[in-house]
Amino acid sequence: MPERIISKSVIKRLPIYLRILDQLVQRDIDMISSKDLSTESGFTAEQIRKDLAYFGAFGTRGAGYNTEFLREKIIKIIGLDKRIETIVMGAGNLGTALTRYNSTKNPYVNVVAVFDKDPRLVGKSIDVIDILPLDEAPRFIREHNIKVAIIAVPAKAAQDAADLVVKHGVIALLNFAPVKLNVPENVHIHNADLTLELQSLIYYSSPEEERLERLRKEMKGGKSGSHKSFSLE
Amino acid sequence: MPERIISKSVIKRLPIYLRILDQLVQRDIDMISSKDLSTESGFTAEQIRKDLAYFGAFGTRGAGYNTEFLREKIIKIIGLDKRIETIVMGAGNLGTALTRYNSTKNPYVNVVAVFDKDPRLVGKSIDVIDILPLDEAPRFIREHNIKVAIIAVPAKAAQDAADLVVKHGVIALLNFAPVKLNVPENVHIHNADLTLELQSLIYYSSPEEERLERLRKEMKGGKSGSHKSFSLE
DNA sequence: TAGATTGTTAATCGATTAACAATC
């Protein structure tokens, strides 16, 4: 049943496998077992085999996976076989960092333009990528058939930026603004809210015992006073 | 049983609830139901109630949650009640963006120093935050009792940067470098690999039918030729 | 053939959703 929908968790692991395969191919290693992929990726060998098996039988029993072959397969599965062109909304520090990185070091995705509303930035460029005014975005998106955009504008401007690009054909957004964006349901959003990441990390920044002690204390303070879950057991 | 370990998925949602509560408190709204929290956050009301119930009974039946009270609780649960000081390794565009954002707009976490090995950057500052040379990091981490660090250096330098900060007391890392970091098991890592985010988003950047068509084609090309999962059913 | 490793099915685990009694 190829028409089964593949879960997001599986899709999220594919680029990790791909990166490892890139390195293996580069080092002229041409076979790898799920066990070795496990060591490299941190996922279990069983999970890796299962993930790959959703898409076909790409390995050879007794031998493992041919790195070049598997790499090509994953590239095609994700849809990275044609060079993907994307745009960045916002030419601040974050937009600049993302543009720089993805116009040189990302082998599969290319930033082809950056848009900003600040007239002092417009006309400049980030490496060889031009910073264009916001109102040129519609035409650019259409002409280049842009499907993916990165939102790196301030929170207040994020919904407008999203609306603008979606209106002209973008259907996948990587959102760095700390807001929940509302988009039509055919549009996919990945939120990369760095503040949230950092805050949830704080939870783990004290030693285990301290954390549990803190929780125990907080639970005691429950709204309705004493409560059965405080029992020592 | 307060000593039960709380799952990562729950912890990841807490900062989202917190942000909403921040806004509600600011707007002087003092009660909110799980239903309304659901609308704001996108999670189901049941899930929100369940998440909160792990930590205690913070609501009032028939009425909902007191925003200020719940906000305080979540702050204490995450451990954001004392102002958290963090450092950024790497003063490139990404490091600069993260420093800027988290020294002004993040209400709970503060970047207090940035480290870079480039002598041309050292001595400068990002807003009011000094860029310090790498070899001052050990002393700084100890003196300020830094527990959280953000890795924003190039891939090649990331493991060294992680080793350095961990050696001197850091136990939580937010890693932006596109590499798997090896750390002792008491150290927590959140990976925020923007390249991977972008690549997995590409999977969703073509319309559903096209995606399935692509998969069907790829499966046909399985290593070992024809294979039972290609059947039309 | 013997050894290795895949692909797949079954078992387990964990997280989400549904339902509802408790209670404000």
Next chain:
DNA sequence: TAGATTGTTAATCGATTAACAATC
């Protein structure tokens, strides 16, 4: 009291892990 909404238990769903037959 009646209406609303929580907190909690039970049911479902989905994802991971284990086991092993298939096969290179």
